[in-house]
Amino acid sequence: MKGINDISVAVIRRLPHYLRALEDLSARGVERISSSELSEIIGYTASQIRQDFNHFGGFGLQGYGYNVTHLTMEIRTILGLNREYKICVVGCGHIGYAVANFSNFYEDSFVVSSIFDADPTIVGTEIVGVKVQDATHMLEYLKTHPVDIGVITVPKDAAQNVADILVECGVKGIWNFAPINLQVPPNVIANNVHLFDGLQSLAYYINH
Amino acid sequence: MKGINDISVAVIRRLPHYLRALEDLSARGVERISSSELSEIIGYTASQIRQDFNHFGGFGLQGYGYNVTHLTMEIRTILGLNREYKICVVGCGHIGYAVANFSNFYEDSFVVSSIFDADPTIVGTEIVGVKVQDATHMLEYLKTHPVDIGVITVPKDAAQNVADILVECGVKGIWNFAPINLQVPPNVIANNVHLFDGLQSLAYYINH
Numbered sequence: 001m002k003g004i005n006d007i008s009v010a011v012i013r014r015l016p017h018y019l020r021a022l023e024d025l026s027a028r029g030v031e032r033i034s035s036s037e038l039s040e041i042i043g044y045t046a047s048q049i050r051q052d053f054n055h056f057g058g059f060g061l062q063g064y065g066y067n068v069t070h071l072t073m074e075i076r077t078i079l080g081l082n083r084e085y086k087i088c089v090v091g092c093g094h095i096g097y098a099v100a101n102f103s104n105f106y107e108d109s110f111v112v113s114s115i116f117d118a119d120p121t122i123v124g125t126e127i128v129g130v131k132v133q134d135a136t137h138m139l140e141y142l143k144t145h146p147v148d149i150g151v152i153t154v155p156k157d158a159a160q161n162v163a164d165i166l167v168e169c170g171v172k173g174i175w176n177f178a179p180i181n182l183q184v185p186p187n188v189i190a191n192n193v194h195l196f197d198g199l200q201s202l203a204y205y206i207n208h
Numbered sequence: 209m210k211g212i213n214d215i216s217v218a219v220i221r222r223l224p225h226y227l228r229a230l231e232d233l234s235a236r237g238v239e240r241i242s243s244s245e246l247s248e249i250i251g252y253t254a255s256q257i258r259q260d261f262n263h264f265g266g267f268g269l270q271g272y273g274y275n276v277t278h279l280t281m282e283i284r285t286i287l288g289l290n291r292e293y294k295i296c297v298v299g300c301g302h303i304g305y306a307v308a309n310f311s312n313f314y315e316d317s318f319v320v321s322s323i324f325d326a327d328p329t330i331v332g333t334e335i336v337g338v339k340v341q342d343a344t345h346m347l348e349y350l351k352t353h354p355v356d357i358g359v360i361t362v363p364k365d366a367a368q369n370v371a372d373i374l375v376e377c378g379v380k381g382i383w384n385f386a387p388i389n390l391q392v393p394p395n396v397i398a399n400n401v402h403l404f405d406g407l408q409s410l411a412y413y414i415n416h
Contacts, residue, residue: 012412016405020387043389079408080415094306101302102404110407149410173410179228181251189413191406196310197224198399199318200287202357202381204220205397207288 007055014052015075017042022072034065081109086147088171090162092117092132095177095195096153100127113147118154138162142169149173156180163190215263222260223283225250230280242273289317294355296379298370300325300340303385303403304361308335321355326362346370350377357381364388371398 021042025033035046035053042049053066056078076082087110089100100112112128118135125132133141142165150166152159152174159178166174167188174190176182184190229250233241243254243261250257261274264286284290295318297308308320320336326343333340341349350373358374360367360382367386374382375396382398384390392398 012409013405015412016402016408019408020402020405078412080411081408085411085414094302094309098302098306099403109411148414149407172414175407175410189410191410193403193406194224194228195307195401197221197228198401199357199383200224200227200289201220202383202397202399203288203293203317204223204286206293206356206380 011052011055014044015079018049018052019072019075019079022068022075025068026072030068032065032067037065083109085110085149086113087111087149087151088114088116088138088142088147088166089127089151089153090116090135090138090166091153091155091158092119092122092127093153096151097127099151099153099175099177100130110149114141114145118158135162139165139169142166142171146170149175152176152178152182154178219260219263222252223287226257226260227280227283227287230276230283233276234280238276240273240275246274291317293318293357294321295319295357295359296322296324296346296350296355296374297335297359297361298324298343298346298374299360299362299366300327300330300335301361304359305335307359307361307383307385308338318357322349322353326366343370347373347377350374350379354378357383360384360386360390362386 018038021038025041035049038049039046044052053071056074089096089112092100092115096115096117100115112130115127115130115132116135116138117123117132120134123132123134146169148171150163150171150173152162152166154162156178159176159180160182163174163176163182163184167184172188174182174184174188176190176192177195179194179196181192182190226246229246233249243257246257247254252260261279264282297304297320300308300323304323304325308323320338323335323338323340324343324346325331325340328342331340331342354377356379358371358379358381360370360374362370364386367384367388368390371382371384371390371392375392380396382390382392382396384398384400385403387402387404389400390398
């Protein structure tokens with residue numbers, strides 16, 4: 001079994017996919033599953049699945065397969081979903097609104113604790129029970145009400161400045177939807193989501 | 209130069225990233241760039257960049273680098289962005305609303321031509337100048353007003369049914385935001401976006 005810090009980015013990226021499939025199976029009352037059955041559901045090869053799970057010491061038994069509940073719990077633990085993360089959403093456009101709403105019912109692990117926007121017509125309104133605050137108060141507020149993760153859904157030109165403030169306030173992870181690759185110090189993780197890359201790739205495959 | 213159909217998925221996935229960087233450079237008046245300068249902006253190694261561009265026959269000149277305008281146009285052509293794609297958005301939740309709005313100002317290549325929802329309070333309203341139609345009329349309408357790409361932002365339980373209708377109406381690509389891997393025939397491309405996988409991966413990296 002490798003040390004958990006040696007696991008490759010590619011494996012980590014696949015874990016949420018496994019988790020989603022396993023939670024579906026669990027909801028349908030499935031108690032155990034083989035790597036080849038999981039392969040049919042998830043689209044990775046059975047060998048890839050076994051190899052991925054071996055990184056964490058296996059969990060499977062020859063001839064039995066994997067215990068769905070146990071595997072679900074293990075993956076949640078590895079991902080660090082067995083604790084709560086406080087989230088701050090900066091920017092209340094459509095994406096910000098969607099993320100704020102989605103986070104709160106998707107997982108107990110992620111709780112939106114503050115929301116900021118620069119638009120005075122939005123400041124003071126409530127999203128998922130959280131009052132939207134004026135973005136100019138962000139630095140001051142977050143220093144006394146720290147969060148783990150900052151979600152950036154502001155326009156491109158404002159994104160790096162927002163990221164700098166979040167970093168100064170001690171966030172450990174940034175989930176960025178602005179179409180820019182943020183510069184952050186090495187102790188902070190920035191996950192840059194480029195939604196429209198997916199649409200452009202679709203265009204490619206439609207043409208070839 | 210490889211045949212364009214031999215290009216790997218990984219390379220295709222990087223093209224929108226290159227395009228974004230090049231369009232930024234263009235907007236800042238930069239006319240030419242070396243692979244090592246591009247590497248600093250984009251985060252891939254210079255060797256990776258040269259290797260990727262070699263798939264398309266190079267474009268670069270030793271000692272000169274790449275012509276930004278020319279490279280931008282080449283990548284747009286490869287991705288198939290030099291034509292228009294009609295889009296149908298199914299589901300007007302926050303994500304649907306965000307996608308409909310974003311598509312229309314992001315790229316001339318993607319035009320939202322129809323929008324459907326099941327909620328009678330939303331049907332009849334307008335988004336980006338397009339009237340939201342009742343989802344029960346989708347099959348009938350799309351057969352006479354075909355689209356290239358269907359965007360699915362409905363709840364998970366409704367997603368496969370929507371996909372089946374879109375396929376029946378001849379869409380070539382599906383951009384799916386419902387948390388389910390859609391089953392589609394081999395002549396249709398489904399790009400399943402699992403937004404919250406990114407948040408879960410962030411949780412992992414914050415803990416390790």
